[in-house]
Amino acid sequence: MSKVRVLVGTRKGAFILTSDGKRAKWDVDGPHFGGWEIYHVKGSPVDPNRLYVSQTSGWFGQIIQRSDDGGRTWFQPGTKPGEPTKTPEGMPMGESNKFVYDTSPGTGKPLTTHQWYDGSQHPWEFKRVWHLEPSLTDPDTIYAGVEDAALFRTTDGGQTWHELAELRGHGTGPKWAPGAGGMGLHTILLDAKNHDRIYTAISAAGVFRTDDAGRTWRPINRGLVSQQIPDPNAEVGHCVHRIAMHRSRPDVLFMQKHWDVMRSDNGGESWQEISGNLPTDFGFVIDVHAHEPETIYVVPIKSDSEHYPPDGKLRVYRSRTGGREWEALTKGLPQRNCYVDVLRDAMAVDSLDKCGVYFGTTGGQVYASADAGDTWAPIVRDLPGVLSVEVQVLP
Amino acid sequence: MIRVVLPYHLRTLAHVGGEVSLDIEGPVTQRSILDALEARYPMLSGTIRDHVTQQRRPFLRFFACGEDLSFELPDAPLPDTVASGKEPFLIIGAIAGG
DSSP: OOEEEEEEEETTEEEEEEEETTOOSOEEEEEESTTSEEEEEEEOSSSTTOEEEEEEETTTEEEEEEESSTTSSOBOOSOOTTSOSBOTTSOBOOOTTOOOOOOOTTTOOOOOEEEOTTSSEEEOOOOEEEEEEEOSSOTTOEEEEEETTEEEEESSTTSOOEEOTHHHHSSOGGGOOOBTTBOEEEEEEEOSSOTTOEEEEEETTEEEEESSTTSSOEEOOTTOOOTTSSSTTOSSOOOEEEEEEOTTOTTOEEEEESBOEEEESSTTSSOEEOOTTOSOOEEEEEEEOSSOTTOEEEEEESOSSSOSOGGGOOOEEEESSSSSSOEEEOTTSOOSSOOOOOOTBOEEEOOSSSOOEEEEOTTSOEEEESSTTSSOEEEESOOSOEEEEEEEEEO | OEEEEOOHHHHHHHTOOSOEEEOOOSOOBHHHHHHHHHHHOGGGTTTSBOTTTOOBOTTEEEEETTEEOTTSOTTSBOOHHHHTTSSOEEEEEOOOOO
16 A cells, blocks of 8 residues: 655654555654754655755754655765865865855856845845755756745755756846745746746746746746735736646646736736635645646635634635635634644645645644545644645655 | 864754864864864854855854854954863854743
């Protein structure tokens, strides 16, 4: 029987939750990296025991951790203790925690500033890695979305990281502005059919696409309307919270924007609102059923001023029609006095026949549904606030 | 032999239990201590000072001999008692408050 492994990043460490394919009884392992903020844990699709972790701290900065045995042991993939840290030519060897913006004349642009909260220009300052997206074909290649917003890549298993600087440098960078939570590149979608195409999403800038593996980028935000910004239809400046796709249909994208749930049927060239009958269209997460490309999930949150579910009821909403028509999924979820939030990277789906759906809350609960959302049960209730949830199905 | 005391999380990262002992050739300064520390424990690069600017991370302080040396110049000589190993060089994480 298949085994399911849920990778949870929290405010105070990482946790690994495992079960058999029934997904009824769970083992909880952790905390790994106790006391550190774990923004994201994700495994390679081609080598599921290869896990990468973004471990971060206001005191000590950014660390990348890697496991080659499914999370039993971890190491920083840079230079090992006792080995030379520099080549004979004096060049630095692997420093796995080194994320430095590219300002070289050849590949970078001046890349100096973005828009600050007060409208002035502000230098780019690396803060942390929000999201790690392993390559679909190579376990040593991973993309990292960082704050302040930029895209990095390693091709040596995390030893060294290099910026794909043309994203920041394509022209609109000076107009990007941080949201209240910072200016993070939080979503990276890799097109399984066209490996040169990558989508990224940034708060608060919008969605960007490359069709040549990162050499050139352009904003794809037509149809997004954000009443909070001076030009509601601006090319960039939209607070996109999350985008999702089904691997079989990489041209169809779903988006939870700050307000509004959206979809695109043409690779982001244009977007239409599909909020429909949702009780509120504010929220963070959005995901797609593993086997039904028109079945999508969101967790509506009351508002951007009140980051908790409407009416104190934690409800996942499911649309089986690709949006506009939504049903509340409540069985097993608290329907009174619940005031948690569900953050943008904290939902995942598994690939078992009966699709499993998972999400974590700022209250430290991780909920699982083994029947595509019809019923829910907590795997664990009292973790630190959950920042991210990923799931793997193992043979 | 220089003695360095790391905060808990950096001891965990470097897989060391207590004090770290370092041999340093030449003047004993903040910079030479951190250079030697990062050479021996590469996983600590960037955790104490910024990769690019080499500035001390804002929530860390350097103490020795009952003095806060955080704002001394990185190439200023440290007290003889640190250079001789009699006193440790302390890297301290700020208390979060609350």
